Amino acid sequence: MSADYAATLANVCARATDEVDIHKVTEMRYGSICYLGVGAINKFDDICKAMVAEEKTRVGIITGSSSYRSNGVWAVVEPTLRKYNIQFVLYSGATPNPTDTEADQAVAAFRALNPNWILAIGGGSPIDLGKAVAILLCYPEHNAQDLMTFKFTPNHALTLNTINTTHGTGTEVDRFSVVSVTALHTKPCLAYDFSYPKYSIDDPRICASLSRFQTACVTVDALAHVTEGSTTSCAGPLSIALGQQVGRLISKYLPRVLADGHNLEARYHLLYASALAGMSFDSGMLHYTHAMEHVLSGMKPEIYHGFGLGMIMPAVFHACWPAKGVVLASILGHIIPGLTGAPAEADHMYVELEKWLVSVGIDKKLDGFGFREEDFPEYLRLLRTTVPLPTLLSLAPVEATDEVVHQIYTRSLHFHSIQN
Incomplete structure (x- = not known):
């Protein structure tokens, strides 16, 4: 293959990806099922239907303080949950570089509901926090510092679904969770195979609100x-x-x-x-x-x-x-x-x-x-x-x-x- 043709072929290969229809919602399957495309947020209806079919009708929701409303996600999520009679409790305390304190607060907020799945709305911080909380709700005898300092080894977690609102962490398709331990000034990382989200949504329209x-x-x-x-x-x-x-x-x-x-x-x-x-x-x-x-x-x-x-x-x-x-x-x-x-x-x-x-x-x-x-x-x-x-x-x-x-x-x- 000549150098000129190799360069031409590389350009053609690049164009093949660049010319996809961004309004066609497609699936990426890698540990989880991720819906990608403009309008992918509407797949939340299918996600709720799947949860109800598994008799999972109580969800703990983790978000940041306000973006989940300003980016339009909540306008879709709330009525869909009510459509399927899914009970929910919202924890909106996730911050950049989420902490063990926030994880413990979310667990406490969800205890009365006793959720059987978790929904994380946001970028890496709420989703990483969601992965930790999904584990902790299965181990009430432990707190987040125990989890993040490896004082016990979990082997399961609640089902986690995510609505991703940024384009950086990739946490909506991977198994990693980073939560800081405030008292130790450390930022450990978890990586468990059961921490892959089951379903995730990547909708570029949601990301348009990023500064x-x-x-x-x-x-x-x-x-x-x-x-x-x-x-x-x-x-x-x-x-x-x-x-x-x-x-x-x-x-x-x-x-x-x-x-x-x-x-x-x-x-x-x-x-x-x-x-x-x-x-x-x-x-x-x-x-x-x-x-x-x-x-x-x-x-x-x-x-x-x-x-x-x-x-x-x-x-x-x-x-x-x-x-x-x-x-x-x-x-x-x-x-x-x-x-x-x-x-x-x-x-x-x-x-x-x-x-x-x-x-x-x-x-x-x-x-x-x-x-x-x-x-x-x-x-x-x-x-x-x-x-x-x-x-x-x-x-x-x-x-x-x-x-x-x-x-x-x-x-x-x-x-x-x-x-x-």
Whole structure:
């Protein structure tokens, strides 16, 4: 195959995905059934019908404070629940970087109803919280801190269904749940096979209410998922192939959404990219970026997860470039044209990626949130002792020595290649 024809074929393959009918609701099946497309919210009727058929007529609902109303989701959910005589209790206390306190509050709010399924409405925070609460309701003798510090090992949970309202975490199609433990200033992660949602909804019209800042943060999260999921020691062809598609979609459609938040075609493709990214790291797992960011936002919960990832991402990729430059180039090359993965490109990649991140709104480094180099030993201690962060570090493509970790945090402390 000639180089010219290979380039032409790659362009045709890209167009084949880009030209799908975004108004046709389709199913993605990967651990769960996810409905994708404009109007997918109307599939909630089918979900309720399926729950009633299983004699599950009491639901605990987890959301954030207000977006579930402003984005139009509640206008569909509430009448549908009443149509099927499904009793419900609403907990609307989920916050960014949800905590064990919130999980315990939700469990307490639901106890009188004794729900037999959970509905999470929102982005990663309500859905991750929903996964934890779905477990805790089956184990009344334990609280959320017990769960998140692995003081017991659950083996089942209530059925969880989700209505996803962002395009970053992929949690609507994966098994992961991240809930901070307030007293310990840690941000552990669960991963149980019974935590896949049964049904999920990805409707780009819902995401149109995201602010420019939220849009950037969640999309950077998706980029981190695939760059890590494609470069761990257990990455395989599936996680890498998904990562390459996600890099292309983000490069093409994030600028369009930032220019026009109501561009439903662009929102559709970013939702699809986010789901693919969730599948990628569900297979390939994660390493430095997420492990090191969990320490940061565990200590300072006001940091948006995606923003925290963006602050340290260039330094992580720089450290990993000697081992995984070709794979990273196949993903980041859509954002930074011309990358081949050659060792000499590491500095160029760092500079250009930092510029791109600032262009989409990730415009601070660690010093902008008060982090200091003299505190790095404490960050390292948390990395080594917070389950499952040591496991993530063990999967990194470059050995996670204290020196490498310190170097990544140091590089991420200030802007080096550009001025803020």
